[in-house]
Amino acid sequence: xxxxxxxxxxxxDRYGVPTPRAEVATTAAEAKEIxxxxxxxxxxxxxxxxxxxxxxxxxxxxxxxxxxxxxAESLIGSRLVTNQxxxxxxxxxxxxxxxxxxxxxxxxxxxxxxxxxxxPVVMASTEGGVEIxxxxxxxxxxxxxxxxxxxxxxxxxxxxxxxxxxxVPPEALRxxxxxxxxxxxxxxxxxxxxxxxxxxVITADHQIxxxxxxxxxxxxxxxxxxxxxxxxxxxxxxxLERRAxxxxxAYVKLDGGRVGCMVNGAGLAMATMDITKVVxxxxxxxxxxxxxxxxxxxxxxxxxxxxxxxxEIILVNLFAGIARADVVAAGIVAAxxxxxxxxxxxxxxxxTNADEGLAILANSGLDITGAPDLAGAADVLRxxxxxxxxxx
Amino acid sequence: xxxxxxxxxxxxxQGLGRDGSFQASRTREYGTSMVAAVHPGRDGQxxxxxxxxxxxxxxxVEQTGANTGVxxxxxxxxxxxxxxxxxxxxxxVVCITEGVPVLDMVRxxxxxxxxxxxxxxxxxxxxxxxxxxxxxxxxxGSIVRPGNVGVVSRSGTxxxxxxxxxxxxxxxxxxxxxxxxxxxxxxxxxxxxELFQADDETEAIVLIGEIGGVREQLAxxxxxxxxxxxxxxxxAGQSAPAGKRMGHAGAIxxxxxxxASEKNKALSEAGVHVVDSPAHIGARMKEVLG
Numbered sequence: 001x002x003x004x005x006x007x008x009x010x011x012x013d014r015y016g017v018p019t020p021r022a023e024v025a026t027t028a029a030e031a032k033e034i035x036x037x038x039x040x041x042x043x044x045x046x047x048x049x050x051x052x053x054x055x056x057x058x059x060x061x062x063x064x065x066x067x068x069x070x071x072a073e074s075l076i077g078s079r080l081v082t083n084q085x086x087x088x089x090x091x092x093x094x095x096x097x098x099x100x101x102x103x104x105x106x107x108x109x110x111x112x113x114x115x116x117x118x119x120p121v122v123m124a125s126t127e128g129g130v131e132i133x134x135x136x137x138x139x140x141x142x143x144x145x146x147x148x149x150x151x152x153x154x155x156x157x158x159x160x161x162x163x164x165x166x167x168v169p170p171e172a173l174r175x176x177x178x179x180x181x182x183x184x185x186x187x188x189x190x191x192x193x194x195x196x197x198x199x200x201v202i203t204a205d206h207q208i209x210x211x212x213x214x215x216x217x218x219x220x221x222x223x224x225x226x227x228x229x230x231x232x233x234x235x236x237x238x239x240l241e242r243r244a245x246x247x248x249x250a251y252v253k254l255d256g257g258r259v260g261c262m263v264n265g266a267g268l269a270m271a272t273m274d275i276t277k278v279v280x281x282x283x284x285x286x287x288x289x290x291x292x293x294x295x296x297x298x299x300x301x302x303x304x305x306x307x308x309x310x311x312e313i314i315l316v317n318l319f320a321g322i323a324r325a326d327v328v329a330a331g332i333v334a335a336x337x338x339x340x341x342x343x344x345x346x347x348x349x350x351x352t353n354a355d356e357g358l359a360i361l362a363n364s365g366l367d368i369t370g371a372p373d374l375a376g377a378a379d380v381l382r383x384x385x386x387x388x389x390x391x392x
Numbered sequence: 393x394x395x396x397x398x399x400x401x402x403x404x405x406q407g408l409g410r411d412g413s414f415q416a417s418r419t420r421e422y423g424t425s426m427v428a429a430v431h432p433g434r435d436g437q438x439x440x441x442x443x444x445x446x447x448x449x450x451x452x453v454e455q456t457g458a459n460t461g462v463x464x465x466x467x468x469x470x471x472x473x474x475x476x477x478x479x480x481x482x483x484x485v486v487c488i489t490e491g492v493p494v495l496d497m498v499r500x501x502x503x504x505x506x507x508x509x510x511x512x513x514x515x516x517x518x519x520x521x522x523x524x525x526x527x528x529x530x531x532x533g534s535i536v537r538p539g540n541v542g543v544v545s546r547s548g549t550x551x552x553x554x555x556x557x558x559x560x561x562x563x564x565x566x567x568x569x570x571x572x573x574x575x576x577x578x579x580x581x582x583x584x585x586e587l588f589q590a591d592d593e594t595e596a597i598v599l600i601g602e603i604g605g606v607r608e609q610l611a612x613x614x615x616x617x618x619x620x621x622x623x624x625x626x627x628a629g630q631s632a633p634a635g636k637r638m639g640h641a642g643a644i645x646x647x648x649x650x651x652a653s654e655k656n657k658a659l660s661e662a663g664v665h666v667v668d669s670p671a672h673i674g675a676r677m678k679e680v681l682g
Contacts, residue, residue, distance in 0.1 A: 113575060115576050115604075116606055116607070118498055118502070118576050136647070137648075151503075191494075221496075254631075265548045265550060265639075267547020268553055270550075270638050271550050271670035319552045321517075321530055322414070373671075374553055374671040377671075378671050
């Protein structure tokens with residue numbers, strides 16, 4: 001789960017991680033007041049769940065409270081389209097007004113679980129303010145890593161090692177070490193999937209400050225953090241993804257595809273997207289209906305696919321183990337009748353009650369072409385796509 | 393001989409709620425030797441009038457000689473169940489549960505270090521050996537056939553798809569191992585490849601990977617050095633966009649190495665037969681085995 005920068009900053013504050021003085025505004029008038037209170041040059045930052053804000057005017061430096069109000073006015077209520085959002089963009093409902101600092105050095109720091117070594121790893125670089133992927137490609141020798149111990153945590157000497165590798169000035173060594181240790185605690189104690197500070201800055205007076213903060217929380221661990229679960233801002237989600245989330249369906253909208261995919265199991269769902277691509281069309285979505293979906297959830301899954309305007313044909317691929325094919329078929333028929341959908345469907349069903357499921361679909365009067373398996377579904381889909389006007 | 397499970401398997405099932413009970417029934421139907429059921433508060437009762445219930449794993453092991461455990465308990469309690477099974481000295485622990493917090497798996501893996509137990513999962517379909525009717529998990533017994541292809545996969549239903557394709561082309565399986573879709577998991581591709589390479593019953597291997605992590609690249613390195621048996625591989629998620637989690641917690645493109653294309657490349661360079669479509673796994677294996 002993504003959270004906003006200002007919410008991440010609140011978490012960092014609780015752990016004593018230095019951040020710039022900042023407040024959140026939902027109106028231009030508030031922005032003006034805050035800018036006046038902070039004084040001097042401030043930065044106005046759109047609060048959205050997407051990177052790349054700075055390149056599209058979502059982060060702006062202003063010199064006066066009046067200017068802060070103007071920028072806030074233009075941002076709040078708009079939609080920000082960045083290289084990470086897709087063409088629809090994300091709504092800006094809040095801006096954060098923060099003090100500016102006299103920066104001497106920009107660094108990068110992040111924490112993720114390294115699946116390969118099975119521990120949280122702190123990664124840092126002397127190249128702050130740029131995408132870490134770029135640094136990894138261009139100058140991997142500028143990236144440093146230290147691992148925490150799952151049962152002990154991050155020992156102070158390792159945090160200090162990292163601070164030394166970053167060549168922080170002697171005056172800032174102690175505070176940099178503390179900051180790294182505290183960020184590690186933020187990561188572990190809040191079950192984060194990502195803590196990223198880019199840039200982490202050293203100021204002219206040797207203060208070390210988290211100038212930006214990105215925290216992603218692990219969805220699977222939210223059950224033990226009810227306070228953090230409330231930070232969810234579903235307005236930032238794609239509307240179809242938001243509906244899917246409510247129904248406990250793993251769904252990802254893919255831009256521009258026209259083949260809606262309905263599958264059980266994440267691996268098979270990816271494979272189904274892949275064969276769509278192999279036959280020359282783009283998948284419209286990833287959807288895993290899961291193993292124990294009841295008819296109601298199947299109906300909602302079908303409606304979500306139907307409500308995607310890009311979808312022209314639906315590919316259903318079911319290998320029922322725990323799931324029952326007849327329940328899925330009944331759900332599809334009910335949803336199709338309710339929404340009066342006249343969409344062609346290609347259906348492959350195997351496993352538990354597959355024959356019953358195929359019979360329900362065959363007798364439904366819907367535009368359904370059966371397929372024996374994944375290879376068969378690919379062939380039928382290729383044929384259908386030719387009939388409906390070539391490849392996209 | 394199959395790998396991980398076989399005629400020696402004496403199975404303990406932990407967590408007999410709705411899904412656990414359903415799966416335990418299928419396991420018994422298939423013919424697997426299920427000797428104990430663990431569900432607190434049901435001591436003295438029997439699952440399906442046959443298998444004794446116990447409140448703790450230690451007691452179940454002591455009284456039944458169970459050597460293999462499978463876990464169906466809900467995600468918030470999965471770490472505890474895995475550690476309980478490790479402490480009871482089970483040789484093989486298979487955790488089916490999906491949605492176990494990553495940091496819980498991090499702790500489990502640290503706890504496991506130096507202990508004799510082997511862990512498969514979490515978030516996996518389990519292990520099945522058709523020849524010895526040993527089913528530890530949820531792979532449907534109806535789709536497998538005894539034979540000589542070893543299957544190892546990060547996925548559940550895509551594994552069934554691969555098995556069905558093998559059967560369709562007349563090939564059975566020595567053992568099917570689902571290692572799971574979580575970023576931190578017990579037994580890895582490399583571990584299973586080592587077992588398959590040493591297994592007389594296994595003549596060829598199907599490896600099914602997906603986007604995320606670097607385990608497929610490590611598997612490729614291992615294959616290059618140590619595996620002489622033919623390997624057919626499919627990597628799911630060629631069409632997945634970057635930065636979006638595709639269902640499985642581990643299936644997310646976060647960097648170049650996590651891309652399907654990078655994994656395909658590493659495996660091809662190691663001499664693996666990488667299919668261009670997941671629909672061609674069975675056909676490709678048929679070609680390879682001639």
